[in-house]
Amino acid sequence: MLTTRTLAATIAATAIVALTLTGCASGTADATGTAGSVDAATATSVSAFGDLAALEAAANAEGALNVIALPRDWANYGAVLDLFAEKYPDITITESAPDGSSAEEIQAAQNLAGQDTAPDVFDLGLAVALANTDQFAPYQVATWSDIPDALKEESGLYVGDYGGYMAVGYDPDSVPAPTTLSDLLGADYKGKVAINGDPTQAGAAFAAVGMAAVQNKGSVDDFQAGIDFFGDLNAAGNLVKIDPTPATIASGETPVVFDWDYLNVGYGTQLAGERNWEVVVFPGTGYAGYYNQAINKDAPHPAAARLWQEFLYSDDAQNLWLAGGARPARADAMADAGTIDTKLFDALPTVPDTTVVPTAAQSEAAATLLGEKWAAAVQ
Amino acid sequence: MSSRFRAPAAALGLLPFAVYVLLFLALPTLIAVGTGFIGADGGFTLETLAALGNPVVLNAFGSSVWLSALTAVIGAVLGALVCYALLGARPDGALRSTVDSLSSVIAQFGGAMLAFAFTATIGIQGMVTVLLRDTVGVDIFADGVWLYELPGLVLPYIYFQVPLMVITFMPALASLKVTWAEANATLGGTARSYWLRIALPVLAPSFLGSLLLLFANAFSSYATAATLISQGAQIVPLQIRSALTSETMLGRENLAGALALGMIIVMSVVMTGYARLASRAARWQR
Numbered sequence: 001m002l003t004t005r006t007l008a009a010t011i012a013a014t015a016i017v018a019l020t021l022t023g024c025a026s027g028t029a030d031a032t033g034t035a036g037s038v039d040a041a042t043a044t045s046v047s048a049f050g051d052l053a054a055l056e057a058a059a060n061a062e063g064a065l066n067v068i069a070l071p072r073d074w075a076n077y078g079a080v081l082d083l084f085a086e087k088y089p090d091i092t093i094t095e096s097a098p099d100g101s102s103a104e105e106i107q108a109a110q111n112l113a114g115q116d117t118a119p120d121v122f123d124l125g126l127a128v129a130l131a132n133t134d135q136f137a138p139y140q141v142a143t144w145s146d147i148p149d150a151l152k153e154e155s156g157l158y159v160g161d162y163g164g165y166m167a168v169g170y171d172p173d174s175v176p177a178p179t180t181l182s183d184l185l186g187a188d189y190k191g192k193v194a195i196n197g198d199p200t201q202a203g204a205a206f207a208a209v210g211m212a213a214v215q216n217k218g219s220v221d222d223f224q225a226g227i228d229f230f231g232d233l234n235a236a237g238n239l240v241k242i243d244p245t246p247a248t249i250a251s252g253e254t255p256v257v258f259d260w261d262y263l264n265v266g267y268g269t270q271l272a273g274e275r276n277w278e279v280v281v282f283p284g285t286g287y288a289g290y291y292n293q294a295i296n297k298d299a300p301h302p303a304a305a306r307l308w309q310e311f312l313y314s315d316d317a318q319n320l321w322l323a324g325g326a327r328p329a330r331a332d333a334m335a336d337a338g339t340i341d342t343k344l345f346d347a348l349p350t351v352p353d354t355t356v357v358p359t360a361a362q363s364e365a366a367a368t369l370l371g372e373k374w375a376a377a378v379q
Numbered sequence: 380m381s382s383r384f385r386a387p388a389a390a391l392g393l394l395p396f397a398v399y400v401l402l403f404l405a406l407p408t409l410i411a412v413g414t415g416f417i418g419a420d421g422g423f424t425l426e427t428l429a430a431l432g433n434p435v436v437l438n439a440f441g442s443s444v445w446l447s448a449l450t451a452v453i454g455a456v457l458g459a460l461v462c463y464a465l466l467g468a469r470p471d472g473a474l475r476s477t478v479d480s481l482s483s484v485i486a487q488f489g490g491a492m493l494a495f496a497f498t499a500t501i502g503i504q505g506m507v508t509v510l511l512r513d514t515v516g517v518d519i520f521a522d523g524v525w526l527y528e529l530p531g532l533v534l535p536y537i538y539f540q541v542p543l544m545v546i547t548f549m550p551a552l553a554s555l556k557v558t559w560a561e562a563n564a565t566l567g568g569t570a571r572s573y574w575l576r577i578a579l580p581v582l583a584p585s586f587l588g589s590l591l592l593l594f595a596n597a598f599s600s601y602a603t604a605a606t607l608i609s610q611g612a613q614i615v616p617l618q619i620r621s622a623l624t625s626e627t628m629l630g631r632e633n634l635a636g637a638l639a640l641g642m643i644i645v646m647s648v649v650m651t652g653y654a655r656l657a658s659r660a661a662r663w664q665r
Contacts, residue, residue, distance in 0.1 A: 102626040124626075131629045191503065191524040198610050199627065201620075206627040237523035240503065243609035253503040367628040375435050375611040379529075 040302035044156065045140045046310060049303075052142070055310065058303035060090040065304040067093060068108055068119040069100035073246060073270060075162055075262050075291075076324025083320065084311055091304055101202065102128035106135055113298045120305035122294045125203035127367070129158040129292045130360050136294040139306055141313040146333035151290055161312060162262070162326040163290030165281045166204075166211035167349065169264030172278050174255040181215040181229065181282055184256065185236050193233060194244040194254040196263070200370050203289070208258035209374075210358060210366065211287035220287075220358040223366040224373070231377035239378060246270050249277065260289070261349050265325030279325075279349055286352030290329065315339045322348075412643065415636030427633045431641055436618060440641060442529055443614040447597035450536035455590045457537070458544020462552045465545075470553065479549070482542035489539050490602035497535050497607070501526060529613045535603050540593050547592055551585035551660060588656035595649045599642070615642055 038049050040058055049055040059065075065084075072078030085093055094117070097104060102124040112118035122129075122136075133153070140156040151160030168178060176188055184193055197205035209226040218225025233239045244254040249267050252275070257264065261279055268277035293312055299305040311317055318328035322344040334340035358366065418424035430436060461478070468474040488496075501507050503524060511517045525531050555578055563573045601616040612621040615638055621628075622635040 101624045103624050103629065127629060128626050191520050195610070198612065198621065200612070201625045201627060203626050239610070240524045241527040241608055241610040242498075242502075242524075251502075251504045253498075363627070371628050372435065375438070375613065378611050379613065 038303075040306065041137065041297075041299065043302070043306060044138050045144075046142050046306070052310065055303060055307050056088070059301070059307040060088065062301040062304045063090055064092045064094065064116075064301050065308055066096065066117060066120045066300065067308075068096045068122070069098065069102070069105045070095060070123055071098045073266055074324075075260075075326040076266065076320050079323065080312070080317055080320050083316060084308065087311070088307070091307075106132050109135055109296050109298065116300040118298060118300050119296055120299040120301050121308050122292075122296065123161075124158065124292050124294060126289070126292060126360070127203070127363050129294060133157050135297060137297040137299065137302070137305075139295050139309055141309050143313045143330060143333075146330040147313070148329070148332070151329050158292040158294040159309075159313075160290035160329050161293045162321040162324075162328050163288060164261040164326050165349065165352070165355075166207045166287040166289070167259065167261035167264050167279050167281045169249075169257045169259060169267060169277055169279045171249070171252070171255040172276050174252060177278065178256070178280060179282075181212060184238065185232055187236075189238045189256060191237060191240050192254070193238045193256040194240050194242060194248070194258070195230075196244055196257060196259040198374070200367070200374050204259055204263070206363075206366070206370070207260070207287055207289050209370065210356075211258075211282075214285040214287055214356055215282055220356050220362045221365070223369050227370065227373050227377050234378045241378070250274055260326075262321075262324055262326035265349075269325075281349045281352060283352055284354075286355045288355050288357050290357075319344070408639075408643065411636050411639040413636065414633050415638075415640045417633055417636075427637045428640070430634050431637055436638070439613060439615050439618045440645075443598055443616075444645070446529065446532055446536065446614060447594045450533055450540050450597045451590055451593035453533075453537050454540025454544050454593050455548075455586065458541045458589075459548055459552075459586060461541065461545050462549045465549065466552060478545065482545040484542075486539055486542040486546055489535075489600065491606040493535050493538065494603050494606035497526065497538075501534075527607055527609070529608075531607060532604055532614075535607070536597050536600065540597065543596060544589055544593060547589040548585060551582055551589075555581065584656040584660035588653050588660055591649050591653040591656065595646055595653070598645060598649070 038054070038058060040049070040062075043049060046052055046055050049058060067081070070077045070081065072081065081093060081095065085091075096117075096119070097108070100108070102122075105119060105122045105124065106128060109119050109122070124132075136157040138153075138155040138157050141159070144152075144156070147159060153159065168184070170178065175192060176183075178184055178189075183189075195205045195208045196202065199205040199209045209223055209230065210220060211226070212229040213223045213226030214220060216225040216229045230239060240254060242248060242253060244257045244259070246267055248254040249257065250271055257267070259267075261281055264277070264279040268279065271277055293309060295302075295305045295309065313330060315330075315334060318330050318334060319339075319341045321328040322331070322341055325348070327348065328334070331340060331345065335342070335345065415427050416423055416425070418426060465475055465478060497505075499505055501519065503520060503526075508519055511519060520526070559577050560573055563577060568576070599616070601620075604614055604617055605620060608617065612618045619635045619638045619642075622631045622638065625631065
């Protein structure tokens with residue numbers, strides 16, 4: 001599902017056509033450019049407002065944006081939020097429940113529906129996005145055609161934004177460098193290996209089991225091999241059942257952590273000078289996943305929500321994902337257009353030979369299996 | 380109670396509290412339990428309730444009961460011993476009041492703070508752990524890191540169980556009247572007969588009542604476990620969290636209601652027992 005360079009070229013070509021078309025559309029649209037004339041809540045692209053400046057004016061008039069469950073140390077979200085605040089000083093951003101889960105974002109939207117504290121936008125794992133499409137307003141950003149088809153819902157209900165590979169981060173001063181998954185079963189890793197969350201709850205941990213499955217002769221169709229691996233890890237006394245955070249890494253409690261490569265890279269940046277932190281994506285089959293953006297259909301600030309989307313898919317924000325070690329959705333198109341930060345792009349961990357991403361059906365089957373088997377496997 | 384309700388002014392005074400309890404205790408409980416009987420389609424179903432028979436869920440209930448019972452017994456015994464030792468101290472003395480106030484504080488020192496305190500002390504890189512490893516060469520985690528598993532909850536739970544026992548049991552011990560001991564002595568009794576025939580029978584309901592309270596306290600504890608354990612949801616409160624917040628297994632919110640119903644049943648049995656024992660114990664404290 002990750003695009004190849006050739007595919008990227010095609011996409012870039014389509015992008016140019018699409019952008020030109022958008023340009024025409026905005027030229028002919030009956031846009032007065034004032035905030036009051038457009039119903040922002042039903043706008044499905046920037047052309048409904050006229051142009052970006054009109055959208056900015058509408059968003060400024062609202063003056064607020066509610067985001068939820070965006071940890072500042074997750075994929076460089078801190079810098080993304082700060083740049084938005086700097087660019088649009090008239091819009092006050094309210095960040096709630098930074099450590100919440102995707103499911104909690106939807107719950108918050110339903111509980112707060114109709115109030116001006118409800119979240120305007122969501123950042124969701126694929127399973128939650130697929131299950132809650134009736135909570136989203138469709139919107140296609142100006143750079144829509146740069147985004148690979150596999151990453152987006154066709155009407156723009158949800159769109160993949162940034163992603164990466166499931167990787168293992170480790171402290172080279174505490175453990176030897178693992179080169180394969182089975183290395184982690186060795187005595188050098190006793191009481192040292194942690195997973196970011198419980199796989200029956202958190203997307204990243206779920207992906208850790210998926211990665212272990214495909215690396216342990218299993219497949220995305222059957223996570224049992226992954227569960228078996230963590231069962232063995234637990235039996236060897238190597239699995240430590242605390243939630244890893246930058247603090248537990250800094251203190252040395254979790255010297256080995258299964259997490260998305262961009263998060264692991266982020267830990268390293270954050271702890272620079274305090275602790276060495278290396279990241280490895282095991283060769284062979286890699287397991288990738290993307291997080292998705294969506295707009296709350298009941299967004300209290302519909303124009304600001306749409307401006308936030310435009311901002312997230314702009315070159316600036318996409319390069320910020322890259323700075324956080326994540327792979328931005330528009331990476332290939334930006335590489336062709338020469339707008340990507342090539343130094344950062346080339347510095348990403350090497351991509352494995354083959355890459356898998358589970359489909360919705362495979363995810364569901366794996367979730368059911370985890371619900372039945374996980375607790376027993378790690379007890 | 381009923382005689383008090385005859386005074387309308389007193390009843391009126393209770394009104395704010397009654398409304399509060401109704402809004403923030405009774406109503407949420409009803410809603411939580413109600414969701415256990417609602418299916419994905421919004422209709423009535425017993426299917427979610429059937430999920431309570433799932434081995435994973437049964438296991439969690441087993442672990443919860445086991446953990447609560449163990450820490451309640453240890454806490455009750457240790458707490459009772461502390462109370463007994465304190466009997467020797469003057470009731471208005473510095474020692475008694477220090478232990479009393481310390482117990483009140485520590486009994487409330489739970490949740491994430493307590494978990495962090497334990498991580499900092501006996502975590503993998505905790506002060507005591509490192510000290511033991513570097514000076515005496517003892518690795519308390521040689522057989523695996525048990526602190527972040529079910530057995531790891533025993534120590535933190537005992538930490539707040541013992542002071543709670545001191546708070547609830549001390550009044551009972553203090554109400555043992557000196558005159559009873561004197562009567563026993565006058566009638567030719569020994570210290571043994573005093574404890575066996577008088578003190579222990581009088582104290583038994585209070586002790587068992589406090590034991591049940593401790594059990595309920597541990598059974599409903601959530602934050603400490605949630606902070607320490609991130610894998611497997613071994614106890615019921617963690618199962619409820621998992622059913623409510625999971626982003627990988629969706630549509631299980633109603634299971635949380637069914638789990639809550641299970642917890643409420645256990646808690647009702649325990650608290651009914653506590654109320655009965657407490658009223659028996661009260662006879663001797665007048």
